[in-house]
Amino acid sequence: FEREDAKTARQRLLVVANRLPVSAVRKSEDSWSLEISGGGLVTALLGVKEFEARWIGWAGVNVPDEIGQKALTKALAEQRCIPVFLDEEIVHQYYNGYCNNILWPLFHYLGLPQEDRLATTRSFQSQFAAYKKANQMFADVVNEHYEDGDVVWCHDYHLMYLPKCLKKHNRSMKVGWFLHTPFPSSEIHRTLPSRSELLHSVLAADLVGFHTYDYARHFVSACTRILGLEGTPEGVEDQGRLTRVAAFPIGIDSERFIRALELPQVQEHMKDLKERFAGRKVMLGVDRLDMIKGIPQKILAFEKFLEENPAWRDKVVLLQIAVPTRTDVPEYQKLTSQVHEIVGRINGRFGTLTAVPIHHLDRSLNFHALCALYAVTDVALVTSLRDGMNLVSYEFVACQDAKKGVLILSEFAGAAQSLGAGAILVNPWNITEVAAAIDQALNMSPDEREKRHKHNFSHVTTHTAQQWAETFVSELNDTVVEAEIRTRD
């Protein structure tokens, strides 16, 4: 995280995100092992190398005892990480409840929870109270570690209340906030009971960033329509104070993937995979097992393709690698059984004694295995129903310079705006359209594949995670921090 010659290197960066880049597993009373955490936020931030950064967040476990907390704090310090300890009840109400059962589906256009509509007001209120409490706990840790001149960069929907907590404590702190999900249309946001309080709180930041121009525009519209504030080309103005709002499309550390392909262990994996699937085209899906990823829709589209193209049945295989996520939230549990049921049915229908059309793995792959899989794939299927950006599509492109495979990409992923010209764009809800896209991808001429890949590869290798972070931090440095800031309850 260091670079001597950069303006940013002289200044410390405090990255605050719910999820630390490492998750802790307890080995004994006072010893812990740390594993890399999953998800796009961690992937992108780990690709940011050249800052003097500390990361503040939750290590993904409940640590009720002092001995455990001390030992974990020490282990994390070696990774430049600082833990926020959240107890089980807070995690249940804040993380499982308000973040992942309310904000996450709402921001991805899946609406507020339906089944307990009548109980929503009560459970909603207690979950929102826990959300604010948790955000204050993150703020307390930031305040404890903050030094004059630090830049504080808050991340994602878990921490929308954080800018306000930080500014309340220290008006001259430089605070940025970046959202890794879509920000929905203001008509969706306005259904959220705490809509105004969250918007006001985010506006306490000096710079607010989104993946795409559309998300930034939706945010500004929400502020103008719901709060009655003035939107300007620069951001949102509230009684003379401007909060800068802009788009900062994220990227990956593409070099890391390109270099990995040269490693002997990755080459070995590739050789094994090629032998295993010789004579068949490989289609690939890599996702967290999340309802926004459109995994059932993707599998049903593949079934339709097999139905309509009998000649392809023994010549193509779909590998769907779906790592379980947020498993304490009932919606996610339902999704797991739904996916298993569909895969079982299709394999029963089209499988033979020697081969099945879908290999579905409920787990995460290590980095080298993942790179090898990306590199041998003929067609990647990213069919998110909504997705902030989708870095899997970027990783696939980075690993395809030799093969020049085809990317089928949902038009509802942020990545459609950057990789749209090289990918085949689809509406993931339209299974017939996705089945036709599979047909088109499998039959695409080498010349066209090359042309499309070139466009995407050039984007992925030039719009990197490092460049994203430098642009955001440099713009945050350029904002003027008001000595006076109004905060609301």
Ligand code: ADP
């Ligand atoms: P999200 O942030 O919603 O999870 P992204 O596509 O932006 O979606 O990022 C997902 C990240 O998690 C990528 O870096 C991807 O490599 C990783 N990932 C997702 N599923 C798996 C898996 N099954 N095994 C290994 N890594 C995975």
Ligand code: G6P
């Ligand atoms: C998305 C979110 C991240 C989150 C990740 C994994 O990328 O934007 O904030 O960390 O999913 O989800 P989890 O709930 O395991 O942190």
